[in-house]
Amino acid sequence: MNTAYLPPCCSPLKSHWPLPHSLPALQLISTTFNPELLDAADFSRCAVAPVRGVAKRQAEYLAGRLCAREALMRLTGAATVPACGEDRAPQWPLGVVGSITHGSGWAGAVVGNSADWRGLGLDIEQLIPASRAERLAAEILTPAELFRLENLSAEQRAQRISLTFSLKESLFKALYPQVLQHFYFQDAELLSVEADNKVCMRLLIDLHGDWPAGSELEGQFAEFDGYLLSLVSIPS
Template sequence: MTSLPLCCSALDDSWPWRQPLPDLQLIALNFDTTALQDGDFLRCGIDAPPSVQRAVAKRKTEYLAGRLCAREALFRSLGITACPGTGEDRAPLWPRDCVGSITHSHGWAAAVVGRRTHYAGLGLDVEQIMPDARALKLAHQILTANEQDRFAGQMANTPGEFLTLAFSLKESLFKALYPLTRQRFYFEHAELVDTNPDGSSRLRLLTDLSTDWCSDRELDAHFTNRNGRVLSLVAVEA
């Protein structure tokens, strides 16, 4: 369905996590920020907000690639041909009957979409695994004191991979809950409870966001490590 510009690769609809989640559609592609051409947005039928129109080629290509993934995911899962717009808070504006999330990093973009009757919120995030030295410097900003104790072994053995995982999971949690609560929260307001070899994990809120989303509430999450990237997903069931 989607017409792709030269800066974008073919679409990939493979499911990257070990755990299947019903009624979700993931679409991904690779993109090249140096191959963006004048008129690509117009040819693809994608409207860019003023902030993107004024941006450098990297930001423009990221936005275009992410919206192309989102539009294809909407079409395949719900038969919707529209593309999500952008709100004043820069979050995607999804059609009424669905929820979704978009992510991009280092030449790769993806979007996941589901029906609102099945999912209340979705959070998708991809991160390039950071160097160990950088991870050790950032650990106190991303991990709570409890997390530093709980995952001391992982931080000693694979600090870059583990801290990237914690960062990505918390980003996915924010993306899933912000549309439901309209409350911003930060790394210290959630903690990683556990991670498992099968790519499943558990997150716990450490702050009250709303009457439904209170401190100590826990959610499942999923992650995978592919080609030096961590890809995480939080899916809040309806």
């Protein structure tokens, strides 16, 4: 396996913590990628199983897997690439939980030991323009979340809609490996957003196992370069 080769479509892998609140024993690796620079042979050069799709899909998948492999190497000492399951979820090594995200030229992966963390959900989004955010609001937000937007400016509303979308994506990624049950935007709500970018979310439906309706979970987010990055982390 050539773990040293980095395809021209990816920037150097970056080990950092862009979120406002540090968490113990987690590794987060990111890169930026350009689909126009992808070469069909890059998958074999990187020893990553190829994925079907247009150049954008292939580039983001490769970038995400390279971030995951580096994060796993730093966490466990083994440079493994998570396979893609039948449900399209990453298949992490035994004893590890993690999450991969990619979109709009940015990819990242976060991993931790299952002894420390039950679930991790990471999501990157570009901030949604105000006009599009308003069109999507009713699909993403519950009636209570929509009510909380009423006194916000158009820019603040767009940011909150973008944030809610990203956090619900992160929530799904954090919980799905535990419950193996699909749930949707209207099945959870964002309860609060603190000044330090901490958030609290609540499930509105019963999920399999330890997650009944009313369960509350914490997350955090950061904004940079027009991106919004969110993380839902569930301690063991």
